[in-house]
Amino acid sequence: MQEPRTLTSDDLDERRIIYPESKNRALVNRFRSLRTKLLELSGGNNFTLVVSGACEGSGSSFVALNLAAAFAFDQAKTALIIDCNLRNPTIHSRLDIITDSGLTDFLDDPDYDIARILYPTGIPRLRLIPAGSQRESAAEFFTSFRMKQFIQAVRRRYPDRFIVIDTASVDESPDARILAELCDYSMLVVPHGRMTPGAVEAAAQSFDPNKFVGAVING
Numbered sequence: 001m002q003e004p005r006t007l008t009s010d011d012l013d014e015r016r017i018i019y020p021e022s023k024n025r026a027l028v029n030r031f032r033s034l035r036t037k038l039l040e041l042s043g044g045n046n047f048t049l050v051v052s053g054a055c056e057g058s059g060s061s062f063v064a065l066n067l068a069a070a071f072a073f074d075q076a077k078t079a080l081i082i083d084c085n086l087r088n089p090t091i092h093s094r095l096d097i098i099t100d101s102g103l104t105d106f107l108d109d110p111d112y113d114i115a116r117i118l119y120p121t122g123i124p125r126l127r128l129i130p131a132g133s134q135r136e137s138a139a140e141f142f143t144s145f146r147m148k149q150f151i152q153a154v155r156r157r158y159p160d161r162f163i164v165i166d167t168a169s170v171d172e173s174p175d176a177r178i179l180a181e182l183c184d185y186s187m188l189v190v191p192h193g194r195m196t197p198g199a200v201e202a203a204a205q206s207f208d209p210n211k212f213v214g215a216v217i218n219g
Contacts, residue, residue: 007122031070048183052176053169054203059218060189064166071162072126089131102132192219
């Protein structure tokens with residue numbers, strides 16, 4: 001993977017994105033530990049993971065992006081982050097990427113090539129598929145047969161690629177639940193001190209317990 005530009009350490013620090021030489025060792029080690037646990041769960045095989053917030057403002061995009069970056073640390077692996085928050089996509093702006101097409105454009109057009117929506121991020125071995133044209137109703141896209149084909153295609157295209165999908169929070173829409181049915185695992189991001197245990201449990205029940213890997217406290 002060639003990068004037309006590489007984000008500097010100052011760029012990454014400003015965007016709160018981890019990198020191997022980051023001085024914030026505690027944050028780097030948390031995501032490395034999370035990556036290791038997921039690899040143990042998958043037996044080292046690549047997988048697709050949905051990351052969703054338990055409520056709006058949980059920080060799921062922060063967790064999803066940094067987890068993808070942690071997978072990209074390994075020179076033998078690549079990572080792909082897909083922004084499936086069609087109502088409020090933010091990953092491209094976090095990475096300072098100008099996009100002219102994305103996921104919804106691919107799903108709209110049967111002749112669209114996946115390569116057209118794969119963007120370099122400035123982080124070695126990490127690619128982005130942005131949300132594309134913003135839509136109010138995402139369910140029609142995520143329940144389509146073409147979406148299922150898309151998930152299968154991006155996983156099979158590179159067997160060493162780990163795929164992280166950022167979605168709207170579970171209290172905003174059913175998108176995370178719908179996408180989780182198409183993916184291997186699902187993860188919940190919970191904002192520290194903002195939710196009762198009962199509310200967190202209710203959010204976790206949005207996912208298939210056989211695919212749910214647990215909750216991450218953010219904050």
